[in-house]
Amino acid sequence: MSIFDMTFPSVQKAESAATDQRVRHSWRFNPLLGLVLPVGIAALWELAVYLGLSDGRLVPPPSVIAATLWDLAKTGELWRHTQATVLRVAAGFGLGVVAGTLLGAIAGYSALTRTIIDPTLQALRAIPSIAWVPLFILWLGIFEASKVTLIAVGVFFPVYLGVMGAILSVDRKIVEVGRAFRLSGPALVRRILLPAVLPAYVVSLRSGLGLGWMFVVAAEFMGASEGLGYLLTDGQQLGKPAQIVAAIIVFAILGKTTDWLLTAGTAPFLRWEDRFHARQEA
Amino acid sequence: MLSLARVTKTYPNNVRALEEFTLDVAPGEIVAIVGGSGCGKSTLLRAISGLDRPTKGLVHLDDEVITQPHEKIGIIFQEPRLLPWLTVAENVGFGIAHLPAAERKERIARTLDRVGLSDKADVWPRELSGGQAQRVAIARALVPRPEVLLLDEPFSALDAFTRADLQDHLLDLWADSRPTLILVTHDVEEAVVLADRIIVMRPRPGRLFEEIDADLPRPRDRQSAAFDHVKRRVLAALDRSLGRTISVDDRATKSEDGAAMWW
Numbered sequence: 001m002s003i004f005d006m007t008f009p010s011v012q013k014a015e016s017a018a019t020d021q022r023v024r025h026s027w028r029f030n031p032l033l034g035l036v037l038p039v040g041i042a043a044l045w046e047l048a049v050y051l052g053l054s055d056g057r058l059v060p061p062p063s064v065i066a067a068t069l070w071d072l073a074k075t076g077e078l079w080r081h082t083q084a085t086v087l088r089v090a091a092g093f094g095l096g097v098v099a100g101t102l103l104g105a106i107a108g109y110s111a112l113t114r115t116i117i118d119p120t121l122q123a124l125r126a127i128p129s130i131a132w133v134p135l136f137i138l139w140l141g142i143f144e145a146s147k148v149t150l151i152a153v154g155v156f157f158p159v160y161l162g163v164m165g166a167i168l169s170v171d172r173k174i175v176e177v178g179r180a181f182r183l184s185g186p187a188l189v190r191r192i193l194l195p196a197v198l199p200a201y202v203v204s205l206r207s208g209l210g211l212g213w214m215f216v217v218a219a220e221f222m223g224a225s226e227g228l229g230y231l232l233t234d235g236q237q238l239g240k241p242a243q244i245v246a247a248i249i250v251f252a253i254l255g256k257t258t259d260w261l262l263t264a265g266t267a268p269f270l271r272w273e274d275r276f277h278a279r280q281e282a
Numbered sequence: 283m284l285s286l287a288r289v290t291k292t293y294p295n296n297v298r299a300l301e302e303f304t305l306d307v308a309p310g311e312i313v314a315i316v317g318g319s320g321c322g323k324s325t326l327l328r329a330i331s332g333l334d335r336p337t338k339g340l341v342h343l344d345d346e347v348i349t350q351p352h353e354k355i356g357i358i359f360q361e362p363r364l365l366p367w368l369t370v371a372e373n374v375g376f377g378i379a380h381l382p383a384a385e386r387k388e389r390i391a392r393t394l395d396r397v398g399l400s401d402k403a404d405v406w407p408r409e410l411s412g413g414q415a416q417r418v419a420i421a422r423a424l425v426p427r428p429e430v431l432l433l434d435e436p437f438s439a440l441d442a443f444t445r446a447d448l449q450d451h452l453l454d455l456w457a458d459s460r461p462t463l464i465l466v467t468h469d470v471e472e473a474v475v476l477a478d479r480i481i482v483m484r485p486r487p488g489r490l491f492e493e494i495d496a497d498l499p500r501p502r503d504r505q506s507a508a509f510d511h512v513k514r515r516v517l518a519a520l521d522r523s524l525g526r527t528i529s530v531d532d533r534a535t536k537s538e539d540g541a542a543m544w545w
Contacts, residue, residue, distance in 0.1 A: 177363045179333060181377045181426075182351045191379075195367040272367045274408040 060242040065249070068242040072231075082250060084227040085216055088144070089258075092151025092219075093212045097205065099152070100159025107160075108167025109189055118164070125157045127274075129215065133222050147219035154215035155208040162204020166197035199273060202266045206259055213255045283308060284330070284430055284462055289339035291325050298487035301327040303339070305481065305490065309429065310460040314467055314477035314496075316377050316516065318524050322488020323466040327432050330464065331357045343430060356428035356461075360435045362415035364407040370394070371403040377426040387527065393421045396455060413444040417451070424455060431456075433465045437472065449475050451498070470520070475502055476512050484523040491523040 044064045049056035056064065072078035103121070107114040131138075132153060139144035170193055178192035194201075220229020228247045235243035284307040288497060291300040300322035307313050315323050328334040330341055332351040341348040343355065356377075364373045375390045385428045394400050397417040407415060416436065423431060436452075437445040456463060467473050473480050477496050483533060484491035 173359070173361065173363050174365065175366065176333060176359075177376075180331060180351050180357050182353065191376075192365070195365070198367070272406045272408070274366060274406075 014169065058241055060245060064242045065245050068240075069246045069249070072243075072246065078250070081226050081228050081231050081247075082254070083228065084224075085220065086254065088147050088219065089151060089212045089216050091144075091148045092215070093155050093209060095148065095152040096155025096208060096212070097159050100156045100204075100208065101201075103165055104163025105167065105193070107187060107191065108164040114164070121157075121160065125161075129154050130218050133218065137222060142223045146222075147216070147224070150219045151212050151215045156210040158207040158211060159204050162207070163197060163202055166200035166204075167193050169224040170196045198266075199270055202263070202270065205266075207260055209258055209262060210255065213251065213258075217251075283342075283344060284464075285342045286326075286330070287340050288344070289329055289336045289341060291322070291329060291334065292337045299489040300329070301489050303488070303490055305413070307430075307462055308466065309462055311479065312456070312463040312465065312477045313481060314465045314473035315480050315481045315483060316467060316470060316473050316520065317483030317488070318485045318520070319360075319489070320488070321483040321485035321523075323483060324434055325488065326483075327357070327434050327464065327466050330430070331432050332354055333357075340359070353426060354429040356423035356426060356430070357432040357434045358416075358419055358423045358434065360438055362407070362412075362419040364410075364415055364418055366407050368406050370399065370405060373407065373418055374421045374425055376422055376512065381397075384393070389425055393425050396424075396458070397421045397451070413440055413448060414446065416440065420455065424459075427459060428487065430460055430462045430464065433463065433467075435466055435468060438468055445469075445472070450501075452476065470513055470516050471504065473516060474498075474509060476506065480512075480516055482519040482523055492519045494519060 045056075045059070046061045046063060048054050049061040062067075069078065072081075103117065107118055107121075115137045129150065132150060136146040136149050140149060174196060175188070175192055183191055216227070217229045217232065220227040221233060224230045228250055231247040232244055235241065235247065286303055286305045289300060289303045290298070292298050299320075303326060305313075315326065317323055325334070327430070329336045330348065332341075332348045332355065335349055346352070348355065364370075365376065368376065371390050371394065374393055375386050378386050378389060381389070382483060391400070391403075394403055397420060399414060399417055400419070402414065402418075404409065407418070410418065416439075420436075433452075437448050440448065452463075453476065461475055463476070465473070465476060474496055479493045480496055481490060482492040482494065483489060494512065494515050498506075498512065
């Protein structure tokens with residue numbers, strides 16, 4: 001193992017594992033190739049509107065979207081809305097992760113608890129989470145509490161399922177090593193089960209985060225005065241498609257960035273993995 | 283003194299894996315347990331380790347009854363079972379996390395040195411060969427200084443050369459602190475190389491069938507006539523344990539065939 005493997009977080013490795021398995025036997029393509037399609041389409045559309053082939057009213061060209069983003073940024077509106085949305089996702093994600101991890105770990109570790117709580121949680125999971133919206137509004141009002149709760153519910157299930165499933169599939173032989181060294185209860189969870197499930201845990205955190213971004217939009221649709229979801233409804237009601245696309249782009253950037261932060265932040269803890277992809281670089 | 287008194291293990295599906303097994307092992311003694319498949323060798327080891335409880339009977343270490351894993355009893359499995367998220371040094375120190383850091387570090391370094399892997403202290407288990415990984419597993423079991431060390435076919439997954447190497451190495455390590463060793467093995471030669479006493483078990487239900495003393499001088503010469511004699515006695519006992527009676531005069535040849543068949 002080189003010093004680079006030791007210190008360099010393997011972010012892109014995990015990101016592009018699927019792609020790389022496919023092209024493994026040919027070349028390592030330049031990742032910038034992925035930009036060709038979207039940039040090409042944007043340029044073509046810009047050209048079409050410029051040449052008058054379309055008026056670009058319902059589908060605004062990139063230049064108009066960029067101008068809208070710039071205007072929103074200049075007035076501070078973009079920052080205000082982004083901040084509101086990010087805070088909601090952060091709060092909901094935090095709550096959902098804590099609850100999902102705790103319950104998932106307990107249900108994975110204790111068969112009795114699992115028998116008691118898992119059927120109920122699975123039934124609750126079967127409910128489309130948006131269906132809770134009216135109830136949450138009745139219970140918690142239309143302000144932050146109901147929004148954060150909805151996001152937390154969305155994040156909770158993938159994390160709970162991921163942690164529980166991963167604990168249940170931890171190699172019995174490894175657990176026995178823990179038992180042979182007289183570990184049980186919290187010590188066994190901390191020293192054997194949690195490290196063993198960490199790779200699967202990161203995956204469930206990532207899908208939880210994705211759902212968090214999905215649910216924040218739903219939450220902000222249900223009556224918000226700020227947030228990127230508000231920009232979306234506002235753009236629809238006032239007929240400003242450029243504002244809608246601008247908000248969508250900000251969502252894309254935020255979603256991708258937070259996902260990257262999550263993988264980059266956890267990569268140092270996963271250096272030990274004996275992964276297919278890591279082996280090729282070793 | 284480790285003593286087993288009429289230890290019986292019946293699994294929930296009513297399989298009697300072990301029946302009325304009684305054995306006393308003196309401190310520092312090396313006992314090998316051999317026998318056909320299903321004779322309860324592994325069940326026996328798990329009962330001694332406290333990982334499983336016997337259905338009936340008791341396992342005593344000195345004055346204590348063993349019902350769960352005990353700090354004076356270490357175990358080495360067939361596979362190294364290293365924790366992949368810990369470095370080699372951290373794996374070796376896994377069982378002594380309660381000790382102060384300085385002593386922990388000192389013991390880990392000394393034990394790694396004893397198994398010849400000082401240079402591997404900071405690598406991940408994935409980078410070790412099979413033999414190296416098993417040496418780390420041995421180091422991990424030895425670091426808490428157990429009085430009894432259980433080995434469940436510890437070298438069976440290794441190639442013949444590495445196996446012989448590790449057998450000598452194990453004896454070397456054993457000589458440091460002379461723990462009691464209880465070794466379950468498929469390999470009759472391994473049993474004769476290592477053990478003071480060889481227990482032959484009989485399957486269905488698992489029982490003690492015969493005890494054979496192997497009081498050969500150490501280090502043992504695998505080519506010597508005395509060594510071969512003990513090996514033949516064990517093989518013959520194995521044959522008899524499986525109900526294959528053989529006449530005395532052609533025992534030598536027959537039991538060689540049996541050796542290929544018994545497991």
